[in-house]
Amino acid sequence: MLKTIRNAKGFTLVELAIVLVIIGIILGAVLKGQELINNAKAKRILSDLKGIEALVYTYMDRKGRLPGECGSNGVYTYVPAVGAVGTATAPSNNTDPTADYCATTATVETINTPWSDMRVAQILPYSTPNITLARHTMNDFFKVGSTAAIGGVVYNVIVVYGIPAWMAKAIDVSVDGSEDGAAGRFRSYVVAGGATAWPLDTANNQIVSGAYFFEKSP
DSSP states (O other), X not given: OHHHHHHOOOOOHHXXXXXXXXXXXXXXXXXXXXXXXXXXXXXXXXXHHHHHHHHHHHHHHHHSSOTTOTTOSSSOSOOOOOSSOOTTSOOOOOSOGGGSSOOSTTSOOOSSHHHHHHHHTTSSOTTSOHHHHSBOTTSSBEEEEXXXXXXXXXXXXXXXXXXXXXXXXXXXXXHHSSOOXXXXXXXXXXXXXXXXXXXXXXXXXXXXXXXXXXXXXX
């Protein structure tokens, strides 16, 4: 038994160094892969925002008004609630869009009227529920409406809820060229008017919402 113990060999320093290098390479690859995934998610949200904007303008070209803006005044009366998440009030699950579209100019504008109008006009799939169309890759919702008055003016926006602060900042840089949650076409939507900075980098996983201004911005 004593002889067996004496003949047993452990790892040499060279072997341990090789193992550590391999572990480092694997960890680096995992982190890089996660970074690529995160970047792809941020680009997807931005692409969806611009896609909704394009759909809104397509409807406007066909109908002469914004989808869901029943009174044809050019500004939505529906104001999406400020806050970090939007799942508390979800779009409808109706397969028939005529249940909640702009039937007349007097129809009350809601979370559903923009999506349902575009479905009735065949710009979006007619039978696909709003709750499906409005849901984004981070499992919260886009909502189309207007802001509370900013400097006495109401602006039309597409709000994206439930995204981490790092993602909001990445979108902000892509849209406006800098991280400023209180200014630009894309800004924070956690307080009325959006005049607040993004969370600090130490809180980059904090959940926030962002408002994407289309047509015009403050």
